[in-house]
Structure formats: C-alpha cells, structure tokens
Amino acid sequence: MQTVLAFIIIFGSLVFFHELGHFLLAKRAGIMVREFAIGMGPKIFGMTKGETLYTIRLLPLGGYVRMAGEDMDSVELQPGYRVGIILNDDDVAERIYLNQSVTHPNIVFLEVERADLEKDLFIEGYDEEDRLVRYKISRNAILVENGIEVMIAPLDRQFNSKTVGQRAMAIFAGPLFNFILAFLVLTLLGVLRGVPTYEPVIHDVVDNGPAEMAGMQAGDLVREINGVEIDRWQELQGTVYDNPGKELSFVVERDGKLLDLTMTPTTLEDSGDQYGQIGVSYQSPVEFNPLKAIVFGATQTYNYTVLIFELLGKLVTGQFTIDALSGPVGIYKATEEVATYGIFNLMNWAALLSINLGIMNLLPLPALDGGRLLFFGIEALRGKPIDRQKEGMVHFVGIVLLMILMVVVTWNDIQRFFF
Template sequence: METAIAFIIIFGSIVFFHELGHFIFAKKAGIMVREFAIGMGPKIFGMTKGETLYTIRLLPIGGYVRMAGEDMDSVELQPGFRLGIHVNNDNEIDLIALNQNKQFPDMLFLEVEKADLTNEMFIEGYDEEESFVRYKIARNARINENGNETFIAPYDRQFGSKTVGQRSMAIFAGPLFNFILAFFIFLILGLLQGVPTYEPVITTVVADGPAAQAGMKDGDLVTKINGSPISTWDELSEEVKVSPNQKMGFTVDRKGETLEFSMIPKEVTSGKEKLGQIGVQYVSPLEKNPIKAVAFGAEQTYDWTKRIFTLLGSLITGKFSIDDLSGPVGIYKATEEVAQYGVFNLMHWAAILSINLGIMNLLPLPALDGGRLLFFLFEAVRGKPVDKQKEGMVHFVGIMLLMVLMVVVTWNDIQRFFF
C-alpha cells in the first residue's frame, strides 16, 4: 500500500508539472485550455474553474492539456438545424442549447440559416414567428449539449491561431518543467541533506586490505598521492584504479597530523579491465550551504540528463535492447525498492524520473512533444503549416506504435518480475 501511494504521488507530481508547463504557456499565449487532466481513461474527479475543466482520471499513466482548436474541437451548425439560444443584455448570444428538450429561462428558438462560431461569431436564422434574425455571439458564450457545457473558442483563442513561436513554447514547456522540477528536487535535497563535498576522506578501511595493512584508518583525509596534491575522491579513485600492483605513496591528514603510507593496490578484474584496489569504502561528507545547494541542483540535473542521453545512444547503437526497457510496472517495482531506503532516496528517484520523462517527450517521434515541435520546425522553414490531415495521420500512427511499444515493455516487466 505504501508503495502504491509513493508511486501515485511521484508519478502524479511529475505528470502534474509536465502538464502545468503546457498549461501556463498556453494561457500566456492566450490559448483557451478546455481541460487539464492528470491520468488517462475514465474520469474519477472533475471540477470546472473559469473556462477549464480540471480532472483526475483512472489510469496513472500520463495526462494531458486539451487546448481549444485541437482534436475536432469546433462545432458546426448546418442550415436547417434547430436550436435554443439565450440573449444577454447586450443582445448577444451567451448560451446555445443544441438539445431543444432542455429548457432554460428566457430561451429563444430558431432555425439556423447561417452561422460562424469562431471568426465573425454570429448566427442568422428564423425565429418561432418565422422572422429573419441575426445575433452576434458573445466571446464568453457557452454551448450546452445534453447538459454538458463548453465555452465557444473564438479563433484568436485557438491553438492554431498563434505564431509558430507561441505554439512551440506551449509544447516545449511541458518537458522544460520536468527539468525544472528535477532541479528543485535536487536543490531541496541539497538544502535538507547537505551537498557532497567529494573530499578524499576514507569512510571505512576494509580489514586485511592494502590500506589496512599499511596502517590507514577510518576518517583519514588523503592530501597527496605519490607527492601530487589531490582534492577530490574521484582523483584518488582514478589514481588507484590505473595502478594495480604498483607501489603508491599516500600523504594523509589525521586530525591535524600529517602521516605517510606506502601500499601496493591489489589487482581485480572488472569486465576486460585490470583495476587497482586498496580496500577502502567511501561516502562523501555533506555540507549544508544554500549557494552550493543551488549549484548541486544544476549539476545533478545536468549529469543525469547526460547519463540518460548516453543510455539512449546505447539503445540506438544496439548496446541496450528493448528487453532492458521498463514501463509502468518496472517503474512501480523500482519505486518499491527505492522506498525501502527512505524519503530522500524517493525524492532522488523522482528527480531522475522527471528528467527521463522530459527527455522522452522531446524525442522527435510522432505523438510526442518532440514530434510536434518537429512539425513546427518544418512550418517555420517552409513558411506554411503542414497539412492538418497528414500531420494528424502521422501522429495517429505514432500513437499506435507507442501503444504497441507500451504493451511489449509492460509484458517484459510482468515476465521479469512475476514469472
């Protein structure tokens, strides 16, 4: 149960920030956002505030921001269609009822002759007395169909009406917010836990190892190796790794006292490499410093971004196969393992997942944010947008392929963890 709660909180937070990026920059561009959804599938909770419906949906596998002008969003009123309208004090239509069985106070009924709900925003037709009438539609007008109301979106409030730059930013902002979330999680970890100093301090000396035999002790700070100064654990580790079976001299600071030790790193095999080891273990000392915590947040975000791109490169070159990929089941099992080591480790895991989601969405594949950005790039180069039907077909095929990949990855996870 605790794992399920942790998974929902982590994944829900990552998806929330991703969609929040889309939402903020869509609103900034003046685009009407019809729905802000966390999760997919059937709605389990919904609340309308302003012109946006906020929902939580059953399946915790994603989310979306539905913008006006996308996915067959518009309503067309054909000649001869009978509907009900409500007119405000400015003699503008503020409500259109498509189902005439629904009665509203002061409702008027007319038969449509001509209508434009997005550009000129008017309805012409014949009223119940068969008189020809023309009404302007208010910019905040609503359409009611079987009790469900949505706002009419004037063309200048629709996604397609905006510049390539505005549309691109509204799409790019989702992955961008995943990187921002990761940065703030690492920043908080730096503030609460402290920032690793990476000083070459020996945490534990392993019994009977070269370091123990030479006389080194827990807490020794290594300042020089073979007479050359060192300042980080990585420098110490690298010097030892490349020196198997070679005599090495260590200068150590032990509580203010300078000591000298000599030892020969033993040779160990790692894959095809021969590496040196002196038998010590390391946990970096932590320092609580707000300025360093900011730098730590940026460094960790950059380092993990680079690592994930490296893994993607391995997948492309064949060093990493599709069988090694994990989907929601694999992420759930990994969350279960990480949760055993405390909330700080869960936070670290959430930051990595957030970066991963940001990178995955930026891949130039159909149906992903990166795929949409690629179409905007084509539009900017060509000077005109790609045909909507062709683009829609490409994204549809992309969605189908992603669904197939999701099924394959999920099945691999099930076999890996439950069989």
Template sequence: METVIAFIIIFGSLVTFHELGHFLFAKRAGIMVREFAVGFGPKILGIRKNETLYTIRLLPLGGYVRMAGEDFDTVQLQPGYRVGLIIGETGEVEKIYLNRNVANPDVLFLETEASDLEKDMFIKGYDDEGQLVRFNVSRKAVIYEKGQETLIAPYDRQFESKSVGQRAMAIFAGPLFNFILAFFIFLAIGLLQGVPTYEPIISEVGSNGPAQEAGMEKGDLVTGVNGTPIETWQEFALVIQENPGVPLQFEVERSGTRQILEVTPKTVTEKGETFGQIGVTYTSPVEKNPLKAVAFGAEQTITWIKRIFELLGMLVTGQFTIDALSGPVGIYKATEDVAKFGIYSLMNWAAILSINLGIMNLLPLPALDGGRLLFFLFEAIRGKPIDKQKEGMVHFVGIVLLMVLMLVVTWNDIQRFFFSS
C-alpha cells in the same frame, strides 16, 4: 502500500508539473485551456474553475492539457439544424442548446441558415414564425449538448491562431518544466541534506584488505598519490581502479599530522573487466550552504541530462537493446528498491525520472512533444502549416507505435521481475 503511495506521488508530481508548463504558457499566449488532466481514462474527480476543467483520472500514467482548437473540438452548426438560444441583456446569445427538446420558456428556437462561432460570432436563421433573424454571439457563450457544456472558443483563443513561436513554446514548456522540477528537487536535497564536498576522507576500512594492512584508518584524509595532489574522492578512486597490483604511495592527514602509506590495490575481475580495490568505503561529507545548494541543483540537473542522452546514444548505436528499457512496472519496482534507502534517495530518484520524462518527450517522434515541435519547425521553414489531416494521421500512427512499444516494455518488465529465475 508505501511503495504504491510513493509511486503515485512521484509520478503524479512529474506529470502535474509537466502539464503545468503546457498550461501556463498556453494561458500566457491567450489560448483557452479546456481541461487540465492528471492521468488517463475515466474521471475520478473534476473541478471547473473559470474556463478550465481540472480533473484527476483513473490511470496515473500520464496527463494532458486540452487546448481549444486542437483535435477538431470546435462546434459547427450546419444549415437547417434547429437550435435553442438564450439571449442575454446585451442582446447577444449567451447559451446555445443543441438538444431539440429543451424545457425552458426563455429559449428561442431557430432553424439555422448560417453561423460563425469562431470569427464573426453570429447565428442567423428562421424563428418559429418564419422570420429571418440574426444574433451576435457572446465570446463567453456556452453550448449545451446531451448534458455536456462546451465554452465557445473564438478563433483568437484557439491554439492554431497563435504564432509558430507561441505554439512551440506552449509545447516545449512541458519538458522544460520537468527540468525545472528536477533542479528544485536537487536544490531541496542540497538545502535539507547538505551538498556533498567529495573530500577523499576514508569512512570505513575493511578487514584484511590492502588498506588495513598498510595501516590506513577511518577518518584519514587522502591528500596525494605518488606525489600528485588529490582533491576529490572520485580522483582517489580512479587512481586505485586504474592501478591493480601496483604499489602506490598515499599521502594522508591524520589528527593534524602527515603520513605516507604504501598500498598495493588487489586485482579484481568482474564481467570481463579488471580493476583495483583497497578495501575502503566512502560516504561524502556534506556542507549546508544555500549558494552551494543552488550550484549543486544546477550541476546535478545538467549531469543527469548528459547521462540520459548518453544512454539514448547507446540505444541508437545498439550498445544495449530494447530489453534493457523499463516501463511503468520497472519504474514501480525501482521505486520500491530506492524507497528502502530513505526520503533523500526517493527525492533523487524523482529528479532523475523528471529529467528522463522531459527528454523522452522531446524526442522527435510522432505524438510526443518533440514530434509536434518538429512539425512547427517544418512550418517555420515552409512558411505555411502542414495539412492538419496528414499531421493528425502521422501522430495517430505514432500513438499506436508508442502503445505497442509500451506493451513490449511492460511485458519485458513483468518477465524480468516476476518470472525470472
């Protein structure tokens, strides 16, 4: 149960922050946001505030920000269509009923002749007395149809009315916020747990290993190897790994005194690779310093961005196959394993997942943020947008292919974790 809660909190937070990026930059550009959803599928909870409906949906596997003008969500009143109107004190239409039977004595029924609910904002038609009348429509008018309320979106509040730069930023902001979230998680780890100093201090010395035989003790600070200064544990470990069976002169500080210890790393072969080991373990000392915590947050974020891009490069070049990829089941299982090591490990895992989510969304594939950004680039180069029907078809095909990929990856996860011997 704890794993389920941790998974929902982590994944829900990543999705919420991702969609928050889209939401904030859409609002900044003046785009009407109809819905801010966390999850997919049936609605569990919905709260409307101003012009946006905030919802939590059943499947915690994603989310979306629905902007006005996307997915052909605008209402078109065809000539001859009978509508009911509520006229406000200013003489403008404030409510439009598309249902033919409305039990409200204040409703004025009209047989539409012409209308424009996006730019000129008017409705013209014949009333019940056969007279042709024309009304201006309020920019905040609401359309009612089959129990659903839809706020009118004037063209200047729609996604497509904005410049290429504004639209691109509203889309790019989602992945950007995932990177920002990762930075703040790493920053929190640095502030709460401390920043690793990576000093080469021996944490434990194993029994009957080369280090113990040479007289190395817990707490020894390694300052050099064969006359070369050593400043970090990574440098120390690399020297050992690269010199199996080679005698090494270690310079160590112990209780304020300098000592020289000769250690010969034993040769170890695993998965076809040979390296050296001396039988010590390491836990990096930490330092609580706000400025270093900020640097640590930035450094870890950049490091993991590079690592994930390296893994993507390996996938493209065939160094590992699709079988190595993990979907929701794999992420859940990994979350279960990471949770055993405590809250800071979970936080670190959440930051890595956030970066991964940001990068995956930036891939130039249809239906992903990166795919949409690619279309904006084409539009900027051509000087005019791609035909919306053609773009919509490309994204539809992309969604289908992504769903197939998700099913394949999920099936691989199920076989790996539940049916493997």
C-alpha cells in the same frame, strides 16, 4: 501499500508538472484550455474553474491538456438546426441550446440559417414568427447539448491560430517543466541532506586490506598520491583504480598532522580488465549551504541528463536491446526497491524519472512533444503548415507504434519480475 502510494505520488507529480508546463504557456499565449487532466481513462473527479475543466482520471499512466482548436474540438451550427438562444440585456447571445426545450424569459428560438462561432461571432436564422433575425454571440458564450456545456472558442483563442513560436513554446514547456521539477527536487535534497563536498576522507577501512596494513584509519584526509595533489574522492579512486599492483605513496592528514603512508593496491579483474583496490569505503562529507544546494541541483540535473543521453546512444547503436527498457511495471518495481532506502533516495529517484520523462518526450517521434516540435520546425522552414490531416495521420501511426512498444516492454517487465 506504501509502494503503491509512493508510485502514485511520484508518477502523479511528474505528470502534473509536465501538463502544468503545457497549461501555463498555453494560457500565456492566450490559448483556451478546455481540460487539464491527470491520468487517463474514465473520470473519477472533475471541477470546472473559469473556462477549464480540471479532472483526475482512473489510470495513473499519463495526462493531457486539451486546448481549443486541437483535434475535433470545433463546433459548427449547421443550417436547419433548431436552437434556443438566451440573450443578455444587450441582445447578445450568451447561451445556445441545441435541440432541446428550455424555459427562460429571454430565450429566442431559431432555425439556423447561418452562424459563425469563431471569427465574426454571429448567428442568423428564422424565429418562431418566420422572421430572419441576426444576433451577435458573446466571446464567452456557452453551447449546451444533452446537458453538456462547452464554451465557444473564438479563432484568436485557438491553438492553431497562434504563431509557430507560441505553439512551440506551449508544447516544449511540458518537458521543460520536468527538468525544472528535477532541479527543484535535487536542490531541496541538497538543502535537507546537505551538499556532498566529495573531499577524499576515508570513511572506513577494510580489515587486512592494503590500506589497513599501511596504517590508514577512518577519518584520514588524503592530500597527495605520488606527489600529485588530491582534492576530490574521484581523483583518489581513479588513481588507485589505474594502478593495480603498483606501490603508491600517500600523504594523509590526521588530527592536523601530515603522515606518509605507502601501499600497493590489490589487483582485481573484471571482464578481462585489471584494476586496483586498497580496501577503503567512502561517504562524502556534506555542507549545509542553500546557495551550494542550488548549484548542486543544477549540476546533478545536468549530470543525469548527460547520463540518460549516453544510455539512449547505446540503445540506438545496439549496445542495449529493447529488453533493457522498462515500462510502468518496471518503474513500479524499481520504486519499491528504492523506497526501502528512505525518502532521500526516493526523491533522487523521482528527479531521475522526471528528467527521463522530459527527454523521452523531446525525442522527435510522432505523437510525442518532440514529434510535434519537429512539425513546427518544418512549418517554420516552409513558411506554411503541413496539412493537418496528414500530420494527424503521422501522429496516429506514432501512437499505435508507441502502444505496441509499451505492450512489449510491459510484457518483458512482467516476465522479468513475476516469472
């Protein structure tokens, strides 16, 4: 149960921040957001605030922000429709009821002749006395059909009416917010756990290893190796690793005094490569400093981003196969394992997943944010948009292929962990 809860919280947070990015930049551009959804599938909770429906859906495997003007969002009033219109005191239509009986003191029934719900905002038709009448429509007018209410979206509130730059930022903001979330989590980790200094301080010494035989003790601070100054643990580790079987002269600081120690790293072999080891363990000292925690958050976010791109490069070049990929099942199992090491490791894992989600969404593949950004780039170069039907078909094919990939990856995960 603990793992399920951790998985839902982590995955839900990643999706929430991703969709929040889309939502905030869409609202900033003046785009009407019809729905902000966490999860997919049937709705289990919904609340309308302003012009947006906020929902939580059954399957915690994603989410979406539905913007006005996207897909099949537009509503048209065709000639011959019978509608009921509720007017305000200025005779402006505020609610339009389609094909149903409504009782209201200010209602007017019309058989639609012409209507424009996007640009000119009017409705024209024949009333019950067969007179041709015309009414203005409020920019916030509500359409009601079969009990379902939908606010109209004037053209200037629709996604496709915005500039290429505004649309691109609304889409790019989703992955961007995943990087921001990772930075915030890693910064908080630095505040709570402290920022590693990576000073070359020996944490423990292995019995009968080269270090112990030379007199090295836990708490020793390594200052030099073979006359070269050592400032970070990685430098110590790299020097020992690269010198198997070669005598090394150490200068260590212990209780404020400098001591000279000499030892020869043990030679070990891995896949035909030899490396050295002196038999010590490391646990970095930490520093509690809010400013350094911010730097730590930014640095770790950058390092994880580079690492993921390197792994992607290996996948593209064939050094990794599709079997190395993990889907929701693999992420769940990894979360289960990480959770056993405590909340700090779980936070670090969440940050890594957030960066991974941001990068994956930026890949220039159909149906992903990166694919949409690619089309915006082409539009900017051409000076006009690509036909929406053609673009929609490309994204549809992309969705199908991604679903097939998801099924394959999930099946691999199930075989790996349960068979």
